[in-house]
Amino acid sequence: MTTTFRPRLEPDLGLDTDVGVEVAVRMLPRGVRWLIADVDYAALAERIAAGDEDEPAAWTRTGIGLARWRNAGGRASGEVTGDPWWRSSTRSTARGHIGAGGGRMLAVPAAIEYEASSVQVCGFNPWAIGAAAPASGTIVGQHDVTGEAVSCDPFAYFRDNHIANPSMFVLSLPGLGKSSLIRKILLGAIAWGQTPIVAGDIKAEYVKLARLVGGQVVTLGHGGGHLNPLAAGTLGQSVARIRRARVDAAAAGDRARASMLDELIGTAELTVRTRQVNAVCALVELIRYDTHSVKAFENSLIGTALGELYSDGSEFSYQHPPLLRDLYARIDAGSAAMMQATYQTTREGYRAQITELMQALGALISGPLGDIFADHTSEPLDLDAPMIVIDVSSLDRGDTTLKAAVMLSCWADAYGTVEAAHLLADAGLEKQRLFLLALDELWQVIGAGPGMVARVNEISRLNRTDGAGLLMITHTGRDLETLPTEADIKTAKGFIDRAGMVVCGGLPIGEVERLSGELKFTPAEASMVTSWSRGAALRSAERRTARAPIGRGKFLIKVAKDNTPGIPIQTVFTDVELDTGVHDTNARFAEYFQGGRGDLAAAHTGTGDL
Template structure:
């Protein structure tokens, strides 16, 4: 270089890079380089390596971009690293696109504030708070009244099967053992018979118990009982389990009419945070029932849509804390599998979340372990946050990872350190960092970014002193501002 300040340059700084859509920067064409990450979906954060913005959600990547074959995602990461934050960001962006988000079982109350900020419905359930009747036809019953002919019969048959499955799952939870096939068949028949009785209200589990005790001929024939004594002996184990739901500690929750139905025209969160973590039986039972209720309501809406009686809607289901259900009882993996397998056919985008592969692979039954792995394998995309090195082999058997990808995930799992100047605990190094995997493609490492306004809705440590720190962000304050900011990029 010659002239003032000229001379030999031993190091050349990288030029400043700018990013924009083709419409925004059309005057700069031809572009130097194309976008390195997909720009379709809810904006989540920036690529840690390139700095490029990543827009991503399972519905957009399935429906609009055709990048995945199934509109679902599975998130694995240690506690406190931002799993729920990703789900909440997606809920806001999808709400802007008219997609209704449902959180059918928020065990920590992490989605309550956001749902209210979106003018959604919050249902609170727990000991002494609300109730769920597993025999209530619910939205399926309401939809069936509007249908005619074979469409109505088909929906009522589906409702009967779902209620039978739900009661069987509750029995598995209270027993801590799987229900037998004969018992489940008997339950299904008893529920059919109960539907033929005009009670003037939805039937309760207490009514089901009384029907089985009365022993109509249809039930006696199924047990092959030749006299009263044989019938009593055949149904005694089933009745004993049902009585735990009718008169035991779960009665106030499951042997009463449903206190509040789901509204499918706005976001919904069922807040279970009032259930103590020590009450694992109640928590698992309520969580699974809420999941079943949500899928049943969406199925009913889909039937009405097909008949031209309701506007078509897509839904985003956040199935958080999967491990709580899987550990609640034997055979529940099958129940979850039945609920979630047909999400694509009825317009559901789905997000399942748990802490580690150990939640899936530590189940006592080998068959259950294989089915639990299928939840991840069938997901269109997988979000991997910080996980310990000990899990890498098990994780790699489910989601193929390169050596560098595994090292990244392990680095993000390092515990937080102490700031020497302040003496306070610093944020975990892996907070907000995720590796986004879609099929066998290389993962996209991202750092999710919260605006200052989103902190109020995303702080899941409100009872602790170490608040979530936000660096380099500004903007407006308050929940409504947070919703507007996140929607702006969707």
């Protein structure tokens, strides 16, 4: 080379700038000899970075030299500071980003998929499904997807504003764990200080639980106890207690409290009298199921007769109530007030007017109905019991009139207990209590006779005001369509609409479609619920390992009637529940299930060993 200028060498090359050109060229690596030029690449890089000059074309001498200068460790300035050049952002052009891997993409590659546990990637978004699992109140099982603990508690959900009123409607095919779920909820209610009431346990599924927790079990039916429709029950006991408190307040000179208690006593006495009249009228309507309802003058006649039975100087009181035969005798004897109620002036006209009413009352104090309603209540409901169950499983299932009459009376007595508790709380004699009413086998309850649909409808509308939660359990929505009148069917379908939450177990495909008007299922939920309706998977005859049905204990909690995803859960039993067998509703099949074909044959032959 014959050039006379001195080369510009980078300090990291380790060369002295005073050395001759030929020596410098020999010492430079072959890939760095492009630095020997009349271009100051450091200054060029700084101008490019500042936007004062465009990037030279990659195939030109300057572009190749700049690239090799950069690859040799060059920077935009002389100092070696900041991030390396390959970490800086690249400039975008019409053909894509400049640099290695730049240019246009002819095809978009598939996204890279990673699989990890929820612990390893917690907090990453978005998730494919919702997995909310509120821990409000009683925990009944675990989330069927995430395994997280899930609660199902109408009162707690209502307290935390998850639902608008403390009520729940449960739908599921038989044998998939509906009653077990309800028992877990009732057990949790006891732990939270609430009082569960099963007013009419048709299949005796809650008797064992009540006895295990020290609750009260009242048995009604053939060979069982009696129920007096005219008894004031716990409401009458509360009135007597408030009267004693009123005497104490007057003796202490507390006029304000005495006046307040007087108002409560007046309201309670009116409630007791109204309930007594309604109870008798409801029973008379059941007797006249195929004829007509109670007439207006008959309602007035019953009220007048009850007023005379409780008149001053009478032997009857809330502690010693009259019986239906006493009411029968009073109406039969008549009085001036009763004749005026029937608008009759002669004894003959009066007796002709009351003939049909007396016939209905006579049926209530004799025959199958008389065995239950003709005597004093065997066991009044106990407000202090942790759980109350009225067992009516011994009733003849074919006698719909008797079953309807008993169910109506049970509900009147149970709801009187709720009102009695509220009355004592208003009087300041007891703390406010909450009650959880369970209606299992709803199809039998509302189909027992006229008046039952209206009674359940009343409770479902006023349970929030009355401080009571309501659990309604049935198999399918078709059960609500088997009622005798169209008005009852429409009313019954409203139970699902007004329920604060709906819990669905295994249901057939047609049932999901039928419920679409009241409850919305996403396609995934509909597929999941219908899959739970299948039985256990088929297996060979040689294998004796018992398998549970796929959907046993699986439920979908819907807290909204729109397309909001539900919460799929799997109920889990504790060791205590398993040891006590409180959820065993197949007790009559125990020998068959445990013994298999050999033991069953032994049981028939009496050998015990085959």
